[in-house]
Amino acid sequence: MKSSATAQEVARLAQVSQSAVSRTFTPGASVSEDTRNRVLAAAKTLGYRPNALARSLITRRSRIIALVMSYLQNQFYPLVIEKLSQSLQKQGYHVLMFISDLEETDGVLAEILQYQVDGIVMASAMLSPDLARQCAESGVPVVLFNRVPDISAFARHSTSSVTSDNHRGGRMVAELLLARGHRRIAFLAGLEKSSTNLERERGFNEVLEAAGVAVFRRAVGHYSFELAKEATRELFAGPDLPDAVFVANDHMAIAAMDVLRQELGLRVPEDVSVVGFDDVPQASWGAYRLTTVVQSVEDMVEATVELLHEQMREGTHPRNVVIPCRVVERDSVRAAG
Amino acid sequence: MKSSATAQEVARLAQVSQSAVSRTFTPGASVSEDTRNRVLAAAKTLGYRPNALARSLITRRSRIIALVMSYLQNQFYPLVIEKLSQSLQKQGYHVLMFISDLEETDGVLAEILQYQVDGIVMASAMLSPDLARQCAESGVPVVLFNRVPDISAFARHSTSSVTSDNHRGGRMVAELLLARGHRRIAFLAGLEKSSTNLERERGFNEVLEAAGVAVFRRAVGHYSFELAKEATRELFAGPDLPDAVFVANDHMAIAAMDVLRQELGLRVPEDVSVVGFDDVPQASWGAYRLTTVVQSVEDMVEATVELLHEQMREGTHPRNVVIPCRVVERDSVRAAG
DNA sequence: CTGAAAGCGCTTACAG
DNA sequence: CTGAAAGCGCTTACAG
Incomplete structure (x- = not known):
């Protein structure tokens, strides 16, 4: 299994320092046009891709969002996976799935935190209120999806949520x-x-x-x-x-x-x-x-992503966002008169 | 945001070397009962959790499996997410979701590889045959789920698959x-x-x-x-x-x-x-x-996980597993006679 | 069983 | 703009 080339190897081939190759792959870093091109060329011939894990270790951002769910039978939730994942992907984030039964909920949190996720969205009505609190205590942004923090004052003030009305x-x-x-x-x-x-x-x-x-x-x-x-x-x-x-x-x-x-x-x-x-x-x-x-899954997902970003910035307070809902009439209710 | 304690800090509190704390969290490593207990105690008071990213960097195993899908409308696929995710979780692996349209398929692979995933399962009939090949070329184990490698000799010999018959x-x-x-x-x-x-x-x-x-x-x-x-x-x-x-x-x-x-x-x-x-x-x-x-989603998932493991070991050849299927008769076909 | 040390692949001040 | 160097948090030979 040929593992991918490292920045070191690219640097050698391009005859620049390793810092230069790092800068080439860091948006906004200062590299001359010339160096950048040399690096890009070398990277291409070596098939180089920055190692996201190493990067995360130092930037302290994994760009991974944990999505916790307990059952996908209800088609509402697959839709959430799809929309949330797409929306996050566009911004360079990715979704790590956690399927959790009510029972094994504690272990799940430990696993999530080991991955140094940048945020957690708990999208299931079936999760223990306790887990929500644990997440919040860990200091990782949490947004409850389609459920609201439990009645404890602590949870209310430490966890964001999005629900419809x-x-x-x-x-x-x-x-x-x-x-x-x-x-x-x-x-x-x-x-x-x-x-x-x-x-x-x-x-x-x-x-x-x-x-x-x-x-x-x-x-x-x-x-x-x-x-x-x-x-x-x-x-x-x-x-x-x-x-x-x-x-x-x-x-x-x-x-x-x-x-x-x-x-x-x-x-x-x-x-x-x-x-x-x-x-x-x-x-x-x-x-x-x-x-x-x-x-509206779309609106709820949009709010979720916004809330995640808010909480990743320091000094913002959790919010509970409520999305309007409306009745759609089809044929299962008898007509007037 | 209080970031979690490090092994260094635990070591200091427990009055042992950092190696000792690493060993107590590495199954099979040799630590005395005494040291282990001291470390565990210290870890507990500090709320220590090993950083999975740092660990992966050195072990070269992320314990992350990428799952690529293109549409979840068909309820068959959410089932796959659920079963696969559960099965993998039991073994300490986790699923990173990638939703991909036919068009943006190339970019997806690049992202996947940056995360140093241990394997890729492509579970959609709607993915380009090209992407499958690219994955295989990268040296990461790939198993095609519910689709078969395309006709090129290369793909056939480098990619495993599981389909029903x-x-x-x-x-x-x-x-x-x-x-x-x-x-x-x-x-x-x-x-x-x-x-x-x-x-x-x-x-x-x-x-x-x-x-x-x-x-x-x-x-x-x-x-x-x-x-x-x-x-x-x-x-x-x-x-x-x-x-x-x-x-x-x-x-x-x-x-x-x-x-x-x-x-x-x-x-x-x-x-x-x-x-x-x-x-x-x-x-x-x-x-x-x-x-x-x-x-059978269960059987197909089981085979997928097995195939993933096979390919992670060196020197094994890709296989195409075919799961038997059967007709279930309900009421949409007229009776005999 | 244990600790000191090297190193995984990167980013980011720091000087120039 | 650029490179040398430190360091992210861990694991793993290597000596003892």
């Missing part, structure tokens, strides 16, 4: 369902302690309450496809059925629609209206045409 | 469709020059030909959801319609089913049978229940 989104869903005349409205929850679920449900409940309508029934799907199916069966057991369900995310909403139609023989939206959250690509597929709340 | 899979689909009495069978192609498409179509055609049945019609969807919709419209235009379609992957097959049912008002499988390839999670969703050829 889950509370507002929950409200909009309740308003829509009420406007369409629904009164027996069920809620299918995700992970109960996740901030996404908490906020969506809070907004949803507020509006229902204000209208004097109680949540008709409630079950928990933990953001899992299979458990959401179970939860749907619960919701639609008994003689008196809901006439609408708000499901805490699209991934579960699709599971719910499958059960409703295939198992229970109910029609959507004629018998039941269904609303999701996220607007994953599958929500617009012909078989589902799910009415949902759109979270 | 696409050729056999294509044959099985043709056999199934023939057995169900279909004679007007269309093919909806993916990227025409990709090895997955080539092999699947070749196997498919072989069996049809042997049975004296010509491919009824053919269109190209380039593995894109939108283009697959277009292609489906082409296939089902005119007075004489196909009674079955083999679609080169599930992602496109779902697009096809949407068009068939929503736009064209055809029933699956009563009017048309549809078969896909991959068995992505969505294929089993209630609204589709797609009959398809399953490629």
Whole structure:
């Protein structure tokens, strides 16, 4: 395995000092046109590429961002990987993936820190609040993606976050369902302690309450496809059925629609209206045409990158950015009248 | 930003040499029980973590594997990220993501090599055959995932690959469709020059030909959801319609089913049978229940990791591993008789 | 088992 | 603009 040439070897061939070759590859460093060309020529014939690891050791910037996720079943997250990775690549950063279950979360942080990452984005509702704090304590910029710092004052003041306006989104869903005349409205929850679920449900409940309508029934799907199916069966057991369900995310909403139609023989939206959250690509597929709340991955990623940069500069305070969201109506909610 | 403690500082606190602290963090190195404990204690109070970058510089192993992909729309690939990342993590390796379009593929390689990755897995049918060669030339182990080296003798002998048995899979689909009495069978192609498409179509055609049945019609969807919709419209235009379609992957097959049912008002499988390839999670969703050829992500990932290890050892030859595949029957192909 | 020393491949003051 | 030199944080022969 021929390892790549070193700056030393390039210097020798180009008849300049090693410093000169380093400068040639450092944007903004001062090298004469002549030296630069000699170096470039030599580099080319030797196939030279600066060793990013050695560079990082001395500059103290690895240009690596850790991305921590716990499950990719929900298509929302692959989209995040794609957009975030592309956006970061354009700026010379790269994404190091960490897949973490709830259990092995502590070890993950240790690994991340060993790589001297320049930042961490935690993009999963399923991560322990503890890990978030640990990261922040390490002094590495952290931005929580699609989740909010836990209630401890410490986390709030040391960690940035970007979420969409889950509370507002929950409200909009309740308003829509009420406007369409629904009164027996069920809620299918995700992970109960996740901030996404908490906020969506809070907004949803507020509006229902204000209208004097109680949540008709409630079950928990933990953001899992299979458990959401179970939860749907619960919701639609008994003689008196809901006439609408708000499901805490699209991934579960699709599971719910499958059960409703295939198992229970109910029609959507004629018998039941269904609303999701996220607007994953599958929500617009012909078989589902799910009415949902759109979270803009693009906007969220953009905010994340900006927050990362902010925190890499000294003396900036963490911020919690909230991205507006909106309802996209398709065919899973019955029409007015 | 408090940067982490160094081995030097730990050594001072523990009253040992820096070599001693290095040894306690190097599995298999010889340290007395006593020194080890002193070092561990000191490390703990200082929150010391070995700097992986500095270590890599000297060991010449970064324990980083580059994963190159070009699109994550097809849910098959997120699964690969998840499984591969988990498997590698267990062995102390990590995945650095590279999202690459067909155009900017050259720059990507340069970036990858700067990070001194220990291996590269190229997991996308959409990558230029050229990039594969470049990687191999750099001397870094490369394994092609779900694609095969191009026809040049050089690539064949320098690059490992893992694919499922696409050729056999294509044959099985043709056999199934023939057995169900279909004679007007269309093919909806993916990227025409990709090895997955080539092999699947070749196997498919072989069996049809042997049975004296010509491919009824053919269109190209380039593995894109939108283009697959277009292609489906082409296939089902005119007075004489196909009674079955083999679609080169599930992602496109779902697009096809949407068009068939929503736009064209055809029933699956009563009017048309549809078969896909991959068995992505969505294929089993209630609204589709797609009959398809399953490629085992687990087996493919396992083989990939093994191949990576093989190539990291000197003196091993690249291999092309072919994973068996099988048909899973659901409800998108009409029953016998 | 242990420490002093060399060195991995780079960047960056420091003099000129 | 340029080179010699120090040093980033580690590992690993080499002597003891």
